[in-house]
Amino acid sequence: MTNSSLPASEQLQRRTFWRRPQGSLFTWLAPASVGLVLALLVLPPIAVLIKTSLTQEQTGAYTIAHFRDLFADPQFYTATWNSLLFSGLSTALSILFGTTVAWVVVRTNAPWRGLAYVTAAVSLGTPYILHVMAWLFFLGRSGPVNELYRAFTDTGGNLFDVFSMSGMVLIQGMLWSPLVFLLLAATFERSNAEWEEAARMCGASIARTMWSISFRQAWPAITGMALFVFIRNLESFDVPVLVGGPGRVYLLTTDIYLSTTEMPPKMGRASAFSVILIAVLSAALLCYNRYSANADRYASVTGKGYRPRPFDLGRHKWLGTAVVVLNFLFVLGLPLIVSLWLSLMPFARPFAMAALPFATLENFQQVLSDRHLIGLGINTLVVAAEAATLAMLIAAVAGWLVVRHQAGARLIEVLSSIPIVFPGIVVGVALILIALNLPIPLYGSLTLIMLAFLIRFLPYAMRYAHTGVLQIHRELEEAAGAAGAGQFTVFRKIVVPLLVPALVSGWVFIFLLGANELSMSILLAGANSQVMPVAIYDRWSSGQNVEVFALGLVWTAFMSVLMLVLYLTGRRFLAALRPANL
Amino acid sequence: MLAASSLMRRLGLAAVLLPLAGSLPAAAQSEKELYEAAKKEGSINWYTGFVQNQLVRPVVANFEAKYPGVRINVTGGRDIDIMIKILAEAKAGGLQADLVEGPSVVKPLREAGLIQPYVPEAAAKLAPNHKDAKGDWNAVLVHYLVPAVNTELVKPADEPKSLEDLLDPKWKGKMAWTGEMTIAGPPGFIGSVLNAYGEEKGMAYLEKLGAQKVATIPSNPRVVLDQVIAGQYAIGLVTYNHHSAISIAKGAPVKWLPVNPAIGAMAREVLLKGGPHPNGAKLLINYLLSPEGQKVIQEAGYIPSNPAVAAKDPSLKPEVTGFKVFSPPPADEDRDIDKWIAIYKKLFQ
Amino acid sequence: MLLVSDLTRLFGASSANSAGLHPLSFSLKDGTFFTLLGPSGCGKTTTLRCIAGLERPDRGSIRLGDTVLFDDADGIEVPLNQRGIGMVFQSYAIWPHMSVFNNVAFPLRVTRGTKPSASEIEALVEDALRRVDLSGFGPRSPTQLSGGQQQRVALARAIVRKPRLLLLDEPLSNLDARLRDEMRAELKRLQRELGITTVYVTHDQSEALELSDLIAVLDKGKLRQLGSPREIFFDPADSFVANFMGSPNLLAGRTLADVAAGGMGQVELANGHTLVCRFPRTLAAGSSTTVSLRPEAIRVTTPEQPPTSDGEINRLDGRLISLDFQGYGSRCLVDIGGHSLQANIDSRAGIGANAAVALTFPATEALALSQ
Ligand SMILES: Nc1ncnc2c1ncn2[C@@H]1O[C@H](COP(=O)(O)OP(=O)(O)O)[C@@H](O)[C@H]1O
Ligand SMILES: [Mg+2]
Secondary structure, eight states, rough: OOTTTTTTTHHHHHHHHGGGSSSOHHHHHHHHHHHHHHHHHHHHHHHHHHHTTBBOOTTTTOOHHHHHHHHHHHHHHHHHHHHHHHHHHHHHHHHHHHHHHHHHHHHHHOOTTTHHHHHHHHTTTOOHHHHHHHHHHSSSTHHHHHHHHHHHHHHOOOOOOOOSSSHHHHHHHHHHHHHHHHHHHHHHHHOHHHHHHHHHTTTOOHHHHHIIIIIIHHHHHHHHHHHHHHHHHHHHHHIIIIIIHHHOOHHHHHHHHHHTSSSOOHHHHHHHHHHHHHHHHHHHHHHHHHHHHHHHHHHHOOOSSSOOOBOOOOHHHHHHHHHHHHHIIIIHHHHHHHHHHHHHHSSSSSOOOGGGOOOOOOOHOOOOOTTTHHHHHHHHHHHHHHHHHHHHHHHHHHHHHHHHHOTTTHHHHHHGGGGGOHHHHHHHHHHHHHHHHSSSSSSSSHHHHHHHHHHHHHHHHHHHHHHHTSSSSHHHHHHHHHHHOOHHHIIIIIIIHHHHHHHHHHHHHHHHHHOOTTTTHHHHHTTOOOOOHHHHHHHHHHOTTTTHHOOOOHHHHHHHHHHHHHHHHHHHHHHHHTTTTT | OOOHHHHHHHHHHHHHHHHHHHHHSSOOOOOHHHHHHHHOOOEEEEESSHHHHHIIHHHHHHHHSTTTOOEEEEEOOOOOHHHHHHHHHHHOOOOOOOOOOOOOOOOHHHHOBBBBOOOOOOGSSSSSSGGGGTTOOOOEEEEEEEEEETTTTSSSEEEEOOOOGGGGGGGGGGGEEEESSOOOHHHHHHHHHHHOHHHHHHHHHHHHHHHTTTTSSSSSSHHHHHHTTTTTTSEEEEEEEHHHHHHTTTTEEEEOOSSSSSEEEEEEEEEETTTTOOOHHHHHHHHHSHHHHHHHHTTTEESSSTTTTSSSSSGGGGHHHHOOOOOOOOOHHHHHHHHHHHHHHHHHH | OOEEEEEEEEEESSSSSOOOOEEEEEETTTTOEEEESSTTTTHHHHHHHHTTTTSSEEEEEETTTTTTEEEETTTTTTOGGSSSSEHHHHHHHOOOTSSSHHHHHHHHHSSTTTTOOOHHHHHHHHHHHHHHHHTTTTTTTTGGHHHHHHHHHHHHHHHHOOEEEEEEESTTTOOOOOOOHHHHHHHHHHHHHTEEEEEEEEOOOOHHHHHEEEEEETTEEEEEEEEEHHHHHHSSSSHHHHTTTOOOOEEEEEESSSOOOOOOEEEEEEESOOEEHHHEEBOOOOOOOEEEEEEOOOOOOOOOOOOOOOOOOOEEEEEEEEEEEOEEEEEEEEOOOOEEEEEEEEETTTTTOOEEEEEEEEESSSEEOOO
């Protein structure tokens, strides 16, 4: 009170600040330990990248040459432009496609809607690289699209050059649309059906209602998601390298990758690129955070227990079915058919009756008799499961701290969202550099891959946990506090059980990402720490191009069964826990 | 604490390496001693860019049958990925790789000080240009890189017969090559052109070839060949001729062309310094160079480095089919490769 | 005894009219049913949350019996889970993942320093459920219960460990009208039965009048009046309280001479008329004053009819604007020149719209209040 020149409000704040240390141990321990863990996970990669980008490779001396070279290179500007164009267009495609499918599936009575969920689930269990390889073949010069074109036009040319920006956009857009579908389906499910019904009562047509109510309502979620997908696209690795590479459409990630694949690897240049990419992504992230904050607010307002009733599409409902079937074909059917065809061939052959006599199961035999197969599968599952579990554990505490504005919430929020700007290839580069400087034998271990996954996927875990906590009515926790429970008990007995559905969904999501992740593990997998996507890539890039499709299919089948089991047990498990009254 | 432990690690490493280095000039271990020592080590970490289902699997199967108790763990992938891993492991002080081979591995490994010189007995049979005098490397097999065409897309009359034929406008956008920046990739091709034509005319040729929009496949030449077989491209530019032969045997519509000059490269096997299983690695190198190992290589359709073991398909060899080979001495290759890569980037990227 | 003194909790910039709670003091004897009454946003919930320990006051002190729960001067703050207070939340806050039994048993299981046995817990929970009329509902999932039943679970949970203080935040506002009446009676019975000091929050004055021993009327975070239901109803401290307690007739005017609390005095209305009024509070000459008149107290007659009542009589002449039939009585609106007044009239009096009328009422029914 001595400092009477301060305005009253500031004095109040001071006093509040000084009182803080009175909380229970948990209120201090939780933010402190979560903050520490996050800092240890998130900050070293940035530090090591910045350091490497400013270090001369041979001498170890400080230099800004890597950045200077980049900015002097016209290729850099082309790559930046290509990156933005590619990300923007493919984001638009997957959002357009995913949103339409989600709306048809959740909000209409079109028959066969369930197919979309199966499509999305199986497609998420399929390694990206398998999708990409299949699409490359399908749309390629000898693929059925161009074959048909030649058969009908007699020009000998190609209708479509897949190794181009449009090919990249098409493939990338299809890769992401299942995810957009799944996330937006959840949004549409949560949406307030009474608003739509009110609009219909006022005389609005279905289309009008859709436009003015449904999509407006979902708008914050859609824009938030668009930014999220845009960022993921900027970071993407598989398509730019596999499709853009041969087509000479170079992106920022391609350039990073190419720098690391020179002999010797130009880690300084790659790091400089990474630092710049991180800066660009950070700008996008800022927008994303602003939007997603809005989206959350929307969602929590509409998060009441409304059961949306589907629109009756009447005579047009088969149109809805057409959308669902088309989605199935593009997202899953065609890639799987192409994969199956190729996996039965002794070497890659175009679709043709003439090739049928060549069909053989030899590839499957080879794959199934490989003594590494089981180990590979186990490694992959273990790493993905570990990363998902740890990420969700951290996120459960962190998400709760953030939503409930506990001490250090802001810091935790920032720390946990930083890795969203780390492209996988960048995390891979950074973790190699880190592991190289650690006294513990991390390099080449599964643990290192797991750590990379953990870092990279933390922001997604946070999204799930954050949204989950938002849906828990604050008074449920306060009631427990008033009933005599300490913070830790409240967290353990009230928050965690109510968060289980969100944590489980997040876990499955991260598990799937991890099981299919390539860009990090490709740099981190060692002799004794092989994982499936890397094995697929290695086999593909070293020339087992048909056998690889057999391996991919075997893995897809296994993952689909696993997902089915998870889904069936999970549904019963979740139904028992479902907080109907949140 | 960090510094202290890394110092300790280095000391420990040195303690392991010193007696090893000391024993080098002494007489080579007998095969039996080597096997016993390898058995103690239990396994071998072989980092290899060889195509798994063509060569690696038969080699592993035969080796493990001959030396029970020694397992080979294979880390495959593109040569470049393998090199990155090895260099990184070495930096981490935890090298896991025991041995590695590839067309362009020696230079970076030598610069990183990762080569453990080793002169196996069987190396005596190799031609002088297929081994390093000090034992830094030994070629376990040789290969020739040539253009290959899809026979369903290219009529025999249209097959390119010379480098000049590749500039025909009808091939524009229909050719592909690997993205591997080694002697067995575009840099090797560029080197061969400059060697054949001389600097000036060579550059003029390459500029014209650049205008042909050759697609770069970010994988090894086997993948390029597969794409040619699949009909995605009519011509694969730098492909191993034995790969074509292997596929032709399975009925693939492909044909390799003896266009002059072919690129001669070899799989230079290197024993790595500080790997966890040095004895096993030596045992494997010995095996690969032994008549038995060379036989497996031969059976797989590759061209053994031991001149006494013929290729399964003799026509793969230049002296049989009569094509010229650009095969720079490794020292020249190591000197020039950066220049060739620079040209590649300028004209083809 | 609950003693709250100078409780302050402001949100945003601290200025005289910022949202939150300006210094508030009251003390409750054990067993009191105390109601915080006021319009939405006046700070009732904030007060309750401060007492519960869910919100940290900026200033002031709270003590319960001989325990200091909060005192900013001494830096004392008992964490909410150690206050031993029972609370019913507006949303009920029934945990959906626990059975009714587990919900009610939760406070017994987590309270510090006590470790009741399973059988003790069972007995206490059964007792609490019986008291709220939910015997046998223990194993059910709360998600299958109706709103009223959830409300009872919340109540059982709040009383199960026999707290010294019970806090209820608009517990009836989510119920439909009939259920609300039922629960009101039940609450009252339960509170009497258990004798728990209770702080009850509502914006419904009839609820407050029926249930409370003591009422605090709040407005914009400031205490307007503290008193028994009768005091609040009959002797509102100011025009806000009078209005909030249901008086529609508030006439602006000016006190003519100083009047002490409880005395009678004259108020000049804006239209020039002078009324003789009762002054519940002291007012000085010249201070602006609001006269509150309940419609029930006003007699409406034709201007010719003479006053019949004894005592001091106020009379206002005016014109009847509208008439709403409500059975025996009708509600009418009378223009008295610059003011319109609501009054009750005998439906059979034969006075029609637009008729000239005289309004008479005893001086004791005209309350002169500060504005
Ligand atoms: N956490 C908060 N931050 C800012 N303002 C708040 C907060 N909680 C309450 N208020 C404001 O304080 C005032 C009193 O709120 P409250 O006690 O909830 O009112 P009520 O009497 O309706 O229960 C309101 O104007 C409200 O907007
Ligand atoms: Mg309230």
